[in-house]
Each structure stands twice: as structure tokens, then as C-alpha cells.
Amino acid sequence: MFTQASLFILLLPLLGFLILILFGKRLPRQGDWLGTGFLGITLLLSLWLLIVKISSHSTEVFSSGFTWALIGDYSFTLGIMIDNLTVVMLVVVTLVSTLVHLFSIAYMKDDVRYSRYYAYLGLFSFSMLGIVLTSNLLLMYIFWELVGISSYLLIGHWYEKKSASDAANKAFIVNRIGDFGMFIGIMILFASFATFSFEGIFGALEAGELPFGSTGWLTAAGILIFCGAVGKSAQFPLHVWLPDAMEGPTPVSALIHAATMVAAGVYLVARVFPMLTADALLLIAYIGAITALIAATIAITQNDIKKVLAYSTVSQLGYMIMALGVGAWTAGFMHLVTHAAFKAGLFLGAGSVIYAMHTMLHKRHDHTTDAQDIRNMGGLRSKMPYTYVTFLIFTLAISGIPLTSGFLSKDEILAGTLAFSTLNGHWILPMIAFLVAGLTAFYMFRLLILTFHGKPADETGHQQIEESPFVMTLPLMILAALSLFFFYSFNPIGASSGWFWQALERPLSVVPEIVQPAAYPIFYQAVSSVHTLAMVLSVVIALTGIAIAVLMYHRKKLDPAAAAQKAGFLYTGSLNKWYFDEFYSKVFVGGVMAITRILRWFDEKVVDGIVNATAPIARGISRGSGWVDHNIVDGLVNATAAGASQAGGLLSRIQSGKVQTYLVYILFGMLLLGIFFI
Amino acid sequence: MNLQILLSIAEPGLNHFLIVSALLFSLGVMAVLSKRNVIMVLMGVELILNSANINLIAFSRFTALSLEGQMMGLFVVILAAAEAAVALAIVLNIYNRFNTINLDKISTMKG
Numbered sequence: 001m002f003t004q005a006s007l008f009i010l011l012l013p014l015l016g017f018l019i020l021i022l023f024g025k026r027l028p029r030q031g032d033w034l035g036t037g038f039l040g041i042t043l044l045l046s047l048w049l050l051i052v053k054i055s056s057h058s059t060e061v062f063s064s065g066f067t068w069a070l071i072g073d074y075s076f077t078l079g080i081m082i083d084n085l086t087v088v089m090l091v092v093v094t095l096v097s098t099l100v101h102l103f104s105i106a107y108m109k110d111d112v113r114y115s116r117y118y119a120y121l122g123l124f125s126f127s128m129l130g131i132v133l134t135s136n137l138l139l140m141y142i143f144w145e146l147v148g149i150s151s152y153l154l155i156g157h158w159y160e161k162k163s164a165s166d167a168a169n170k171a172f173i174v175n176r177i178g179d180f181g182m183f184i185g186i187m188i189l190f191a192s193f194a195t196f197s198f199e200g201i202f203g204a205l206e207a208g209e210l211p212f213g214s215t216g217w218l219t220a221a222g223i224l225i226f227c228g229a230v231g232k233s234a235q236f237p238l239h240v241w242l243p244d245a246m247e248g249p250t251p252v253s254a255l256i257h258a259a260t261m262v263a264a265g266v267y268l269v270a271r272v273f274p275m276l277t278a279d280a281l282l283l284i285a286y287i288g289a290i291t292a293l294i295a296a297t298i299a300i301t302q303n304d305i306k307k308v309l310a311y312s313t314v315s316q317l318g319y320m321i322m323a324l325g326v327g328a329w330t331a332g333f334m335h336l337v338t339h340a341a342f343k344a345g346l347f348l349g350a351g352s353v354i355y356a357m358h359t360m361l362h363k364r365h366d367h368t369t370d371a372q373d374i375r376n377m378g379g380l381r382s383k384m385p386y387t388y389v390t391f392l393i394f395t396l397a398i399s400g401i402p403l404t405s406g407f408l409s410k411d412e413i414l415a416g417t418l419a420f421s422t423l424n425g426h427w428i429l430p431m432i433a434f435l436v437a438g439l440t441a442f443y444m445f446r447l448l449i450l451t452f453h454g455k456p457a458d459e460t461g462h463q464q465i466e467e468s469p470f471v472m473t474l475p476l477m478i479l480a481a482l483s484l485f486f487f488y489s490f491n492p493i494g495a496s497s498g499w500f501w502q503a504l505e506r507p508l509s510v511v512p513e514i515v516q517p518a519a520y521p522i523f524y525q526a527v528s529s530v531h532t533l534a535m536v537l538s539v540v541i542a543l544t545g546i547a548i549a550v551l552m553y554h555r556k557k558l559d560p561a562a563a564a565q566k567a568g569f570l571y572t573g574s575l576n577k578w579y580f581d582e583f584y585s586k587v588f589v590g591g592v593m594a595i596t597r598i599l600r601w602f603d604e605k606v607v608d609g610i611v612n613a614t615a616p617i618a619r620g621i622s623r624g625s626g627w628v629d630h631n632i633v634d635g636l637v638n639a640t641a642a643g644a645s646q647a648g649g650l651l652s653r654i655q656s657g658k659v660q661t662y663l664v665y666i667l668f669g670m671l672l673l674g675i676f677f678i
Numbered sequence: 679m680n681l682q683i684l685l686s687i688a689e690p691g692l693n694h695f696l697i698v699s700a701l702l703f704s705l706g707v708m709a710v711l712s713k714r715n716v717i718m719v720l721m722g723v724e725l726i727l728n729s730a731n732i733n734l735i736a737f738s739r740f741t742a743l744s745l746e747g748q749m750m751g752l753f754v755v756i757l758a759a760a761e762a763a764v765a766l767a768i769v770l771n772i773y774n775r776f777n778t779i780n781l782d783k784i785s786t787m788k789g
Contacts, residue, residue, distance in 0.1 A: 655787065655788060656785060656788055657784075657785030657786060657787040657788030658781060658782065658784075658785050658788075659781060659784075660710070660711050660712075660719070660781055663710060663711055664711055667707065667711075
């Protein structure tokens with residue numbers, strides 16, 4: 001029952017994609033209702049699955065599959081697996097996807113490729129659901145790439161813009177780098193265990209088998225698979241593609257680049273968590289922490305509303321990865337879910353603002369003002385009340401203020417990092433985590449204040465701004481409701497008593513005991529002992545961040561320009577995104593170019609030189625053979641001909657044409673014959 | 679000895695005829711090979727034919743053969759007459775064509 005229902009959930013968006021890509025333009029309203037309706041059905045099914053699964057089959061794992069191919073002794077099995085992780089992810093994906101479908105009806109209205117847009121959304125939903133449902137790494141890798149291609153297609157939706165097509169290419173190529181590592185990791189596991197399925201791999205590890213007989217290889221495999229997550233979840237050092245991906249339509253950013261696809265990396269790490277060794281997890285935690293810090297420091301100086309949210313996403317993804325790395329598995333995954341709701345909401349809210357700004361600018365025939373720059377906004381609160389209120393709730397949630405969902409998950413993450421450091425002394429991790437919490441609160445309120453509060457940048461334009469239509473505000477309201485605490489736990493200050501925490505317990509590690517991370521009971525005890533401290537600290541730090549933002553941008557007590565001046569290179573560095581793009585462009589693009597130049601030189605001088613040197617030799621040889629041909633072979637032929645001609649000339653003298661001469665010959669011939677015979 | 683020769687002339691034998699025939703043949707060949715005029719060449723051919731006739735008849739007379747030689751001789755005479763007619767017709771045509779019957783001038787087949 002579960003497997004059939006989930007298969008239906010998986011295939012319905014694919015069907016929608018096929019119908020829309022083939023017949024989309026001929027359907028009434030270009031088929032937007034079809035895509036939205038299909039996703040709505042999958043959402044209802046997923047919700048039903050979630051409720052049934054968590055309430056009555058909480059500990060069971062359902063799976064089903066078939067043998068796809070047999071090659072020699074290896075069999076490749078395709079299949080689906082449903083546990084609590086899967087059903088929660090199903091709801092997240094289908095919910096955000098449905099709301100984005102709904103939102104796009106208004107946002108993408110009159111777009112030139114409206115039906116194709118919906119088709120690609122369907123393709124994306126299908127691929128993402130595939131990642132969630134699959135029971136083995138091979139199938140996951142296939143869906144992983146499908147997600148990559150649909151992301152590419154959607155980022156490049158407005159491909160007439162050079163920046164959009166460049167961003168699409170960048171996203172795809174940078175992702176491929178991570179996927180390459182992931183593929184090597186998968187192949188290491190396959191080479192040693194001859195299976196791709198999670199169950200098979202974990203089973204083999206539990207039985208004491210190791211890849212190539214060493215824990216080092218196991219760590220390497222774990223880190224390489226994590227590379228895939230580094231690419232998809234935009235972790236340092238491959239985080240550069242995500243901010244550029246904001247060139248796509250804003251609902252796409254909400255769906256793919258905030259809530260679901262970028263969460264695929266986190267989901268992958270959560271999935272393979274049992275096979276990760278302590279060393280691999282430590283590296284994962286540090287990568288997450290570095291990402292969170294870098295992205296948060298960049299976000300505080302950006303002026304494009306979507307760029308701020310993009311860096312905020314990168315930062316929050318770093319949080320999740322860090323949480324998984326320190327062993328706060330449930331907290332990390334819970335943050336994925338809560339973040340999906342409020343970050344999708346933030347993006348859709350930003351979409352609503354951009355839509356309003358764009359409509360206003362369009363009415364005034366102003367095509368030079370940037371509709372996404374927060375310096376051109378301000379005071380939108382009074383004109384867009386629904387957007388404002390929901391945006392405020394999302395901002396409170398991401399800042400980790402109590403009574404929101406973000407508080408529950410973030411607080412658990414902070415407690416987790418703190419507990420981790422008490423167990424093995426990596427103090428830098430909780431320090432970064434708390435610093436990032438403060439920065440997050442600061443830049444999110446900076447964004448909120450500059451957009452919705454204060455004086456409008458353009459008074460006359462401000463008068464013409466209108467609230468977005470209902471199909472756009474409805475998803476915002478639903479997501480705002482989901483950003484409140486009671487959906488996840490009835491206790492507003494502790495997640496651990498809620499259904500979510502109970503249903504999703506950290507899976508047991510299957511790696512050999514000497515390389516295992518701290519066992520869950522020990523970890524849990526450490527978390528419990530620091531939990532109150534972490535909670536108080538996180539609230540205090542978040543409020544400090546908010547206070548600074550309010551003082552700087554609302555009350556104008558602190559001058560941001562002076563602060564920027566004082567920060568010096570820190571400010572310029574942050575403004576220029578720590579020069580990652582420039583660095584990559586110099587080192588990798590430039591490096592490849594330099595190698596290309598060297599190769600070209602080699603080609604031109606050495607290879608061409610050899611080729612050019614062989615030419616005179618060949619010419620000499622052919623000249624020689626030509627001479628032989630001309631003089632000896634032709635000579636022989638000509639000599640024969642000349643001989644024949646000479647002989648003919650000589651003999652032709654006999655043919656004098658005089659009958660009497662012939663008679664003489666005849667006579668003498670007769671005489672000779674006579675002499676000879678007689 | 680001389681008497682014998684004289685006697686043999688009075689009473690000619692086969693050899694006498696053969697000698698005459700050989701002389702006649704030689705004269706004929708001489709004429710055929712050396713005369714420039716086609717008519718003269720034809721006359722040489724007649725001489726050769728007649729030398730052959732003498733031979734035929736002589737052999738017929740001096741051997742055990744009956745009249746076969748003479749018959750053959752008669753045939754030759756008839757054939758010679760026909761041959762002369764054809765040959766003279768050819769000569770006429772040659773003359774029409776080349777305006778000469780000098781064999782040295784008629785050498786279009788020269789290689």
C-alpha cells in the first residue's frame with residue numbers, strides 16, 4: 001500500500017511533465033491547472049502517508065524493487081524505500097512544490113514560456129521525489145543528475161538574458177564537480193560490496209566488512225559521497241553557484257534553491273549517516289561551519305533582496321550540514337524541514353515584493369530602476385500588509401525567536417554543537433554557530449527594515465504599489481502558519497518532546513566501533529546538560545543582532561556607513577563575496593586557460609613542427625621515387641616503344657610498294673626453301 | 679663426245695626440253711623482275727607459263743604417262759588466255775587511276 005501510493009506520488013509529476021511539454025501550449029490556460037492539480041494530489045497523498053506512517057507504522061521500513069539489469073555476477077536493483085525520513089521529506093517537497101505552482105500562476109503570468117515553465121517544475125518535482133524515495137545509491141545518483149538538469153533548465157528559463165544562461169551553466173558545472181566525487185564514493189562502495197542499496201551497504205558494514213579492508217577507505221568513501229552534498233547543498237568551496245542561480249524566476253528560487261534541491265545534499269548526508277566515520281563527520285561539521293560563517297558574513301552587505309536570501313540559504317544549509325556532522329542528526333534534519341517552510345516563504349515574499357515593484361515600475365515606464373534592490377524599496381509595510389506580516393513571521397523564524405519553528409530547530413543545533421565541543425573540545429564549532437546566529441538575525445532584520453519600514457525611496461512610485469493577488473499571498477499565509485512551533489512540537493521551547501523528534505531518531509552507526517562518532521545516549525546526555533545554556537545564549541544573541549539592526553537602520557542611531565568604514569577590508573571583502581568568484585576565475589578558469597595556452601604552444605611548435613618536418617622528408621622521398629618512375633620505369637616503357645618503332649621503321653623499308661621487289665623476295669625465298677629442303 | 683651432243687640434238691631427249699624450259703623460265707622471270715612496263719611483265723608471266731607447259735608436255739612424252747601432260751598444257755593455255763584478259767583489264771584500271779603503267783611509279787603501298 002505504501003509503496004504503491006509512493007510510486008503514484010513519484011510518477012504523477014512525471015506524467016504532468018510529459019503532458020505539458022508535449023501538449024502544454026494547446027491546453028486551456030497553457031496547462032497551469034494541470035501541473036498544480038497533479039502536485040496538489042501528490043501533496044494530499046503525501047500528507048496521508050505521513051499521518052498513517054508516523055501514527056501507526058512508525059518503526060517499520062517498507063521497501064520494494066525489481067532487478068533492473070544483470071551484468072555478470074552483479075545485479076542492479078531499482079527500488080523505493082519508505083521510512084519516517086522519506087515520508088517527512090515527501091511532504092516537504094510536495095508542499096513547497098504545490099505552493100510554488102500556485103504562486104507562479106500570478107507571478108509568471110504572461111511569460112513567453114509559461115507552459116514550459118510548468119513542465120519543468122513537474123520534471124523537477126519528479127526528480128526530487130525520486131531522490132527522496134529511492135532505496136539505493138545508483139538510482140539516487142540518476143535522480144540527483146535529473147534534479148541538476150531541471151535546476152539548470154529553470155535557472156536558465158529566461159535564457160535570452162546572458163547572465164541567466166551563464167548562471168545556469170555555472171550551477172550545472174559546479175554541481176558536476178561535486179557529483180564527480182559522489183560518483184567515485186559510490187563506486188568505492190560498489191567495488192567492495194557489489195551492491196548499491198543502502199540496506200546492503202549498511203548490512204555489510206555491520207557484519208564487519210570494510211571497503212578494501214580499511215577504515216581509511218570507508219572514511220574516504222563517506223567524504224566523497226559528501227562531495228555530492230557539497231555541490232548540491234552549496235557548501236564551501238562549491239557554494240558560488242547558488243547566489244548566481246537567483247537569475248531564475250523567484251518562485252523557482254523558492255522551490256529549488258531554498259527549500260528542496262539544496263536540501264537534497266542534507267538529505268543525502270542524513271541517509272548515509274550510519275556509514276560515516278567520526279573523521280568524515282568531523283570534516284563535514286567543519287565544512288558546514290565554514291560555509292555558514294562565510295555566507296552569513298557576505299549576506300550582511302548585499303543589497304539585492306534575492307542575493308541576501310541566497311546567502312542566507314547557503315548559511316542555513318551550512319548549519320544543517322554542521323548539525324549532521326556533530327551528530328545532532330534529528331536537529332539538522334528538523335532544521336531542513338522548518339527552513340524549507342520559512343525560506344520558501346521568504347523567497348515567495350521577496351517574489352511578491354519584486355512583483356509589486358516590477359508592476360509599479362512597469363506602469364511608470366521606468367526600466368532603469370532595479371526592482372530587486374532593497375535601496376529602491378522602503379515603507380512597503382503600509383501598501384503590502386499580507387506580505388509584510390508573513391515576511392515578519394519568516395524573519396522571526398529564521399532568526400530563531402521563540403514560538404517559531406526556527407527557534408526549535410536552531411536551538412537544538414546550537415545545543416548539539418555545544419555538546420559536541422564538550423565531548424571532544426572542538427570549541428570553534430559552537431563559537432561559529434552562535435556568531436552566525438547573531439549575524440543571521442542582524443542581516444534578516446536589516447533586509448526587513450530596509451524593505452518594509454522607513455521612508456520609501458520614491459514617494460510617487462510608492463503610491464502606486466499594490467498588494468499582490470490572492471494566489472500569491474495564500475501560499476505565504478500557509479507557509480507562515482507552518483513557521484510556527486505547534487506543527488512540530490507542542491512545547492514551544494523544546495523540540496524533543498514533539499512527534500517529529502520521536503519519529504526521527506538518529507540512526508545507529510554501522511561503522512566499526514573505533515571509528516564511530518559518540519554514541520547517541522552519550523551525545524544526548526551532553527546535549528541535555530547544555531540545552532538551557534544554549535537556548536538562553538541563542539535568544540540573547542539573536543536579540544542582540546536584531547537590536548543592532550534596528551538601531552542601525554530603523555532608529556538611525558548607528559551609522560551603517562561609519563561602521564562599514566571602521567570595518568575596512570572586512571566590509572569590502574564581504575561586499576565582494578570574499579572574492580571567491582574572482583579567485584575561482586583566476587585559479588581554475590585562468591589555470592585551465594594557461595594550460596590551454598601551453599598545450600596550444602606545444603601543438604603549434606612541437607606537434608606542428610614534427611608534422612612540418614616530415615613534410616620535406618616525404619617530399620624528398622617522393623621526389624626520388626618520382627625520378628625513378630620518370631626515368632627508369634617510364635624509360636623502360638619508352639625504350640620498348642622506341643625499339644618497336646625503330647624496328648618498324650627498319651622493317652618498313654622492305655615494304656617498298658614495288659611489286660617486282662616483292663617478287664624478288666618471293667623468288668629468293670623459294671630458292672632458299674628449295675635449298676633448305678633439297 | 680661432240681658427236682654425241684649433236685646426235686642428242688638430232689634426237690632430242692628429256693634434258694633438251696628441260697633446258698629449253700629452264701631458259702624460257704629464266705627469261706620470263708628476268709622479264710617479270712626487270713621490266714618497268716606492266717605489259718612486259720605480263721609477257722614475262724606468259725613465258726613462265728609456257729616454260730611450265732614445255733615441262734609438263736616433256737614429262738608426259740618421256741615418261742610412262744599417257745596424255746595427262748598435254749591435257750594439263752591445254753588447260754594452262756586456256757587459263758593463260760583468261761589470266762591475260764583479267765590482267766589486261768587490271769592494267770587498264772591501273773592506267774586509269776595512275777595515268778601510267780610504269781611499275782616503279784606505282785608504289786602507294788610503300789610502308
